[in-house]
Amino acid sequence: xxxxxxxxxxxxxxxxxxxxxxxxxxxxxxxxVWHAMRDRAPVHRQVLPDGRGFVSVTRHDDVSAVLRDHxxxxxxxxxxxxxxxxxxxxxxxxxxxxxxxxxxAMREPMAKALSFTALRARHPSVLAVVRRLLAPLAGAEPWDxxxxxxxxxxxxxxxxxxxxxxxxxxxxxxxxxxxxPEDPSFGAEAGHGSLVAAHHELFEYFGEQxxxxxxxxxxxxxxxxxxxxxxxxxxxxxxxxxxSLLLGANVTTPHALAGTVLAFAEHPDxxxxxxxxxxxxxxxVEEGLRWASPANHFMRYAVVDTELSGRPVRAGEAVVxxxxxxxxxxxxxxxxxxxxxxxxxxxxxxxxxxxxxxxGAPLARIALRLxxxxxxRLVERFELAGPVAHLxxxxxxxxxxxxxRAVLRPGAAVEPGEGADVVSATSR
Numbered sequence: 001x002x003x004x005x006x007x008x009x010x011x012x013x014x015x016x017x018x019x020x021x022x023x024x025x026x027x028x029x030x031x032x033v034w035h036a037m038r039d040r041a042p043v044h045r046q047v048l049p050d051g052r053g054f055v056s057v058t059r060h061d062d063v064s065a066v067l068r069d070h071x072x073x074x075x076x077x078x079x080x081x082x083x084x085x086x087x088x089x090x091x092x093x094x095x096x097x098x099x100x101x102x103x104x105a106m107r108e109p110m111a112k113a114l115s116f117t118a119l120r121a122r123h124p125s126v127l128a129v130v131r132r133l134l135a136p137l138a139g140a141e142p143w144d145x146x147x148x149x150x151x152x153x154x155x156x157x158x159x160x161x162x163x164x165x166x167x168x169x170x171x172x173x174x175x176x177x178x179x180x181p182e183d184p185s186f187g188a189e190a191g192h193g194s195l196v197a198a199h200h201e202l203f204e205y206f207g208e209q210x211x212x213x214x215x216x217x218x219x220x221x222x223x224x225x226x227x228x229x230x231x232x233x234x235x236x237x238x239x240x241x242x243x244s245l246l247l248g249a250n251v252t253t254p255h256a257l258a259g260t261v262l263a264f265a266e267h268p269d270x271x272x273x274x275x276x277x278x279x280x281x282x283x284x285v286e287e288g289l290r291w292a293s294p295a296n297h298f299m300r301y302a303v304v305d306t307e308l309s310g311r312p313v314r315a316g317e318a319v320v321x322x323x324x325x326x327x328x329x330x331x332x333x334x335x336x337x338x339x340x341x342x343x344x345x346x347x348x349x350x351x352x353x354x355x356x357x358x359x360g361a362p363l364a365r366i367a368l369r370l371x372x373x374x375x376x377r378l379v380e381r382f383e384l385a386g387p388v389a390h391l392x393x394x395x396x397x398x399x400x401x402x403x404x405r406a407v408l409r410p411g412a413a414v415e416p417g418e419g420a421d422v423v424s425a426t427s428r
Contacts, residue, residue: 002390003259003291004031005337012036019056019320019394020048020081022182025296026392034058034325043311052085054299054318058325060332060349062308066300066321068354070099073300073319075356080299081394082181082195084318094240096248096356103355105229106241113222116362122156123366129155130371137378138412142385142403145261149254150176156367157249157360161242162218163209171205174198175250180393185400206242210235219245245360252294252351253364255391255398257371259292260285262402265382267339274341274376278369281376284341285368290348291339293324296397298352323349324397379406 010032017033024030037044037058047053057063066073075097078088090097095106112118133152136143154168163171177186181195209220223238233241264271274284299320302313313319327348328336351358358364385405391398 002029002031003263004029006032006035008035008039010036014041014044017044017046019046019322020054020084022180022392022394025394025397026183026390030324031328034322034328038325038329042309043313048084054081054084054320055302055313056320056322057308058322058329059309060326060329060347063321063323063326063349064353065308066319067298067349067352067356070103070355072302072304072306074099074303075103075300077301078299078318079356081297081320084299090240090244093234093237094244095359096244097240100355101229106233106237107355107359109226109228110223110241110359113219114359114362116366119363119366122160123370125159126156126367127370127374130367130374133371134374134378137406137408142405144401144403146254146258146389146399146402149257150250151254152257152371153249153253153364153367156363157246160219160363161246162213162216162220167205171202171246172250174202174205175247178202178247179251179396180391180398183392183400202243202246203239206239207235209242210238248358248360249363251396252289252358252360253367255294255396256289256292256350256364256368258399258402259294259397260288260368260372261375261382261404262384262388262399263288263291263339265384265404268381270339270341271381276373276376278373280342281373282365282369283344283346285365285372286346286348287339287341287343288368288372289350290327290333290343290346293327293348293350293397295350295352295358296324296393296395297322298356323352378408378412380409381407383407 012033014036018024019030019033037056042057042059042062044056045053046056057066076088076091076099078084078086079096088097092098092102095103095110098106129152133148136148151169151172154172158165158168158171177194177198181198186194210224213220220242223233223241226233274280297320299318302315302317302319305315306313327333327350330336332347351361383405386403388399389401391400
């Protein structure tokens with residue numbers, strides 16, 4: 001999705017806007033549309049040709065309210081536009097498709113297992129993955145950061161879940177199909193059929209994983225032993241939540257990686273401000289998350305008649321909270337269309353908000369901080385080496401292909417690493 005800077009002077013016919021169409025995000029410019037909506041129609045209704053409809057909310061406060069308040073907006077009827085108007089078969093079985101108290105019973109033990117404290121021991125293994133990922137930077141050929149990043153989260157999430165390494169490339173492909181089924185990279189399969197196929201294969205895969213293993217010290221083993229309100233998880237609940245955890249990992253991290261590198265290439269003065277200080281890098285990672293906003297939307301259904309920004313929302317309406325718009329809201333962010341590596345405060349909602357705040361956020365932050373800590377120590381500047389191809393998806397603001405060249409800092413050198421060459425900085 002293009003990360004453009006609207007001027008406010010663009011003529012936007014809100015009656016003709018189609019926020020459901022995946023091509024709006026791969027080929028169009030939704031930031032211009034969202035800017036107009038925040039200004040003129042913060043609660044905007046769209047009806048599809050087949051009669052289905054949804055309400056879009058684009059202001060930060062409204063997005064936060066929808067995601068925070070399960071008493072007004074339920075997750076049980078579906079959380080993504082891909083299943084608009086259909087009953088969600090995962091309702092009250094998958095953490096993401098449930099409300100408290102079911103959601104709370106599932107989330108609390110999972111959150112402890114995926115906390116910063118619980119994941120601290122994995123830092124060295126994630127850093128090893130980071131160095132293998134960055135090894136091509138030392139070569140003369142362009143590096144497609146988006147393509148390489150697709151498999152990045154699988155290398156630590158797959159290991160955390162205890163999934164066979166030989167399965168990781170196919171799982172990365174299937175999760176991409178699930179979040180961007182209309183992307184032309186899937187050829188003749190592209191469209192609703194690819195979504196159905198991806199779901200079928202992933203559910204079947206996790207069914208086999210859940211049934212075909214004994215007691216193991218990994219995340220799936222933890223889920224199997226987890227107490228959920230005085231009972232263990234059923235087989236269908238295990239499958240849905242394994243799917244959700246893997247999908248979540250592959251939604252945010254690779255596209256935050258590519259989007260941040262693109263920002264570094266397009267805003268070299270901002271990148272030059274980074275010195276390698278860990279705290280400074282962490283702040284820059286948060287700005288990269290705000291800037292890229294990889295998760296484009298989450299959907300809820302209103303359970304009561306209510307209001308947002310003083311406009312009515314009727315019980316039963318699907319309400320879509322656009323995270324990418326909330327993260328450019330002028331009411332919350334000073335100069336929101338400026339990429340600022342030192343932005344504080346930064347109240348972005350890239351990981352969602354409220355009780356459904358992304359449970360994998362600690363792992364994603366660990367990976368991105370370690371990765372960009374290495375990047376800043378190694379790379380003097382990035383240069384685009386070819387066109388940027390955006391993912392065709394209304395759910396993920398992703399990049400499918402983005403070749404770059406990295407100019408390394410003086411003293412940066414390639415040293416042998418375990419399983420692959422790794423790049424290291426000797427002078428910084």
